[in-house]
Amino acid sequence: MNIDATRRAIVLAVCVLSFACQKQTAEKEAPPFRIVATDAGFEAPDRLAAGLRHITFENRGSEIHEGMLVKLPKGMSADDYVAAVKKGSLFPEGALDYSGPGLTSPGAKAEMWLRVDPGQYIIICWNKGHDKTTPVHSFTVEEIGAADDRPPKEDVVMKLFDYRFELNRALRKGVQTIRVETPGPTMHEVDIYRLHNGSGVEDLKRWRKQHESGSSPAEALGGALDSHDIRRVVWLRKEFVPGHYVLHCEMPVTNTKLTHADVGMVREIEIKE
Numbered sequence: 001m002n003i004d005a006t007r008r009a010i011v012l013a014v015c016v017l018s019f020a021c022q023k024q025t026a027e028k029e030a031p032p033f034r035i036v037a038t039d040a041g042f043e044a045p046d047r048l049a050a051g052l053r054h055i056t057f058e059n060r061g062s063e064i065h066e067g068m069l070v071k072l073p074k075g076m077s078a079d080d081y082v083a084a085v086k087k088g089s090l091f092p093e094g095a096l097d098y099s100g101p102g103l104t105s106p107g108a109k110a111e112m113w114l115r116v117d118p119g120q121y122i123i124i125c126w127n128k129g130h131d132k133t134t135p136v137h138s139f140t141v142e143e144i145g146a147a148d149d150r151p152p153k154e155d156v157v158m159k160l161f162d163y164r165f166e167l168n169r170a171l172r173k174g175v176q177t178i179r180v181e182t183p184g185p186t187m188h189e190v191d192i193y194r195l196h197n198g199s200g201v202e203d204l205k206r207w208r209k210q211h212e213s214g215s216s217p218a219e220a221l222g223g224a225l226d227s228h229d230i231r232r233v234v235w236l237r238k239e240f241v242p243g244h245y246v247l248h249c250e251m252p253v254t255n256t257k258l259t260h261a262d263v264g265m266v267r268e269i270e271i272k273e
């Protein structure tokens with residue numbers, strides 16, 4: 001190989017590498033779908049690319065909020081969905097729950113990864129009757145061939161069974177990525193709370209039952225809401241400080257006024273120093 005050929009080969013290699021780098025950087029920098037909850041509703045983009053997406057959630061309100069993504073069936077508007085909810089439906093016919101960030105205290109932030117398919121969606125909060133009082137946010141998921149966002153490798157796998165939480169290993173202090181799976185066989189959700197000093201899991205259960213009356217025994221850190229398809233996996237990333245935490249499922253037990261927490265789907269865990 002003469003010097004010119006060598007130089008050409010080097011220039012070509014540098015071009016290929018720099019193009020690859022730029023491409024990788026571009027993929028890395030795709031901003032997450034950012035949802036801000038307030039007491040007056042949600043701020044979020046109107047569009048989202050179909051695929052596995054990184055979602056952030058921030059509560060700037062004065063009450064606890066969550067952000068359930070719901071895919072509407074053809075012919076159902078956001079107003080139609082809300083009208084059905086106001087008549088008492090938790091699952092308006094044909095609409096599909098697509099998970100989303102769980103209960104999050106004022107000032108707290110959460111992030112997750114979940115898969116969305118093309119269609120018309122709304123974001124709704126079910127906490128404390130907000131489903132009937134707070135406007136939903138409409139957005140469109142479009143198939144534009146965008147690459148999936150890549151969740152970080154999990155530190156812990158959390159499994160949601162009827163009616164218990166299983167972890168494949170203990171959560172540790174620091175940033176942890178949790179891969180949430182639902183062996184079920186029914187749908188579940190997980191809300192993650194950090195107990196305040198002096199409060200216990202029974203205080204939290206009572207407080208949730210009494211619709212958050214009185215001082216809060218815990219901070220809600222966000223979690224993963226239910227999906228219509230329990231085979232779907234979501235990822236949560238959270239920073240933990242040492243302390244006592246509670247995993248809690250508030251899905252209703254079908255045809256009763258009980259929640260899954262009432263029938264045992266609640267678990268206290270300790271994160272050690």
Ligand SMILES: [Cu+2]
Pocket residue numbers: 163187188189249250251260265
């Ligand atoms: Cu459950």
